[in-house]
Amino acid sequence: MKLLIASNNKNKILEIENKFSDIEEIELISLNSIKDAPHVEETGSTFEENALLKAKIISEHTGMAVMSDDSGLEIKALKGKPGVYSARYGGENLSDHEKNLLILKEMKKFTTKRKARFVCVIALYIPGDAAYFAEAICEGEISAEPAGNMGFGYDPIFYLPPLKKTMAQLTMDEKNRISHRAIALEKAKKILKGIVNGQSNFKKDH
Ligand code: IMP
Numbered sequence: 001m002k003l004l005i006a007s008n009n010k011n012k013i014l015e016i017e018n019k020f021s022d023i024e025e026i027e028l029i030s031l032n033s034i035k036d037a038p039h040v041e042e043t044g045s046t047f048e049e050n051a052l053l054k055a056k057i058i059s060e061h062t063g064m065a066v067m068s069d070d071s072g073l074e075i076k077a078l079k080g081k082p083g084v085y086s087a088r089y090g091g092e093n094l095s096d097h098e099k100n101l102l103i104l105k106e107m108k109k110f111t112t113k114r115k116a117r118f119v120c121v122i123a124l125y126i127p128g129d130a131a132y133f134a135e136a137i138c139e140g141e142i143s144a145e146p147a148g149n150m151g152f153g154y155d156p157i158f159y160l161p162p163l164k165k166t167m168a169q170l171t172m173d174e175k176n177r178i179s180h181r182a183i184a185l186e187k188a189k190k191i192l193k194g195i196v197n198g199q200s201n202f203k204k205d206h
Contacts, residue, residue, distance in 0.1 A: 001025055001026055001027070001065065001192070001196050002027050002029050002064060003026050003028055003029065003065050003066070003067050003192070004029045004030075004034065004059075004062060004067070005028055005029065005031060005066075005067055006031055006040075006058045006066050006068035007031060007068065007069065008031055009152075011151065012071075012181070015175070015179070015182070016028065016069075018173070019176055019185040019186070025193065025196045026192055029064070034061075034062055037058060037061065038058065038061050040054045040057050042054070042084070042087075044070075044084065046084065047070040047071065047072065047084060047119055047135075048070075048123070048133060048135070050070040050084060051121045051123035051133070052125070052131055052133075054070070054123070055123040055125035056125050056131070058125075059125040060127075065125070065126045065127065066124075066125045067123070068123050068125075069120055069122045069123075070123075072084055072087070072118070073086050073103075073116060073153075073158070074117050074118075075103070075107070075116040076113065076115040076116065077107065077115070078106060082103070086153070086154070087153075089102065089103075090102045096153050096154075099153075099154070103157060104142070104146075107142050114143075114159075116140055116158065117137045117180075118137065118140070118158065118179065118181075119135070119136075119137050120136050120137075120179075120180035120181045120183075121134070121135045122135070122181075122184045122187070122188045124188060126195060132191045134191060135184055135187070136181075136182075136187065137180055138160075138178060138179050140158050140159055140160045140167070141158075141159045141161060142159065143156075146166075146168070147166045147168065148165070148166045148170075149168060150168050150170060151168045151170070151175055155168035155175075156168040167179070
């Protein structure tokens with residue numbers, strides 16, 4: 001079964017490829033290989049809405065089964081911010097490092113209330129069938145300063161108390177055992193295996 005990954009984020013794609021390397025039934029197709037792939041504005045107010053929006057529009061354009069992920073960081077003391085705005089928090093042009101510094105500045109007054117979580121919602125849009133969702137969270141805290149240079153985005157300021165490391169101090173294999181995306185991808189894999197094994201019409205059409 002061919003599955004189009006609706007993302008241009010190289011780090012996300014690497015994490016997905018790593019996670020799907022042991023599943024023979026699924027051939028991952030990159031969005032780069034699709035001509036005139038539509039750019040989808042993330043106008044939804046939840047991760048679920050945004051994930052579905054991306055998967056649906058790209059599936060309707062290509063006729064393919066599509067997997068998309070919408071993810072972000074929710075900080076308790078900041079009432080869930082940056083949330084669905086994680087990718088553009090503080091303005092479209094801020095680098096990941098600048099976004100991290102902005103968060104640390106906003107968190108300065110919350111010296112003890114540092115709870116945060118990464119959220120990932122994966123949408124699987126299967127033409128002629130249905131949309132499926134796989135969701136997961138990873139609990140942690142906002143560190144006092146950035147540490148580590150692996151991963152991407154908010155990884156350097158996302159501290160995992162049980163591991164005594166930030167997400168950016170984990171190797172990809174370590175991150176891929178515990179992260180929000182890793183756990184959501186495991187769930188998505190199970191859904192996909194069910195689709196491949198149980199729906200002969202689907203296999204015939206694609
Ligand atoms: P999306 O492409 O709209 O899902 O953007 C998600 C944004 O959330 C990314 O640009 C990052 O800023 C942040 N994010 C999502 N997942 C992770 C992660 O695993 N590590 C660090 N930051 C993440």
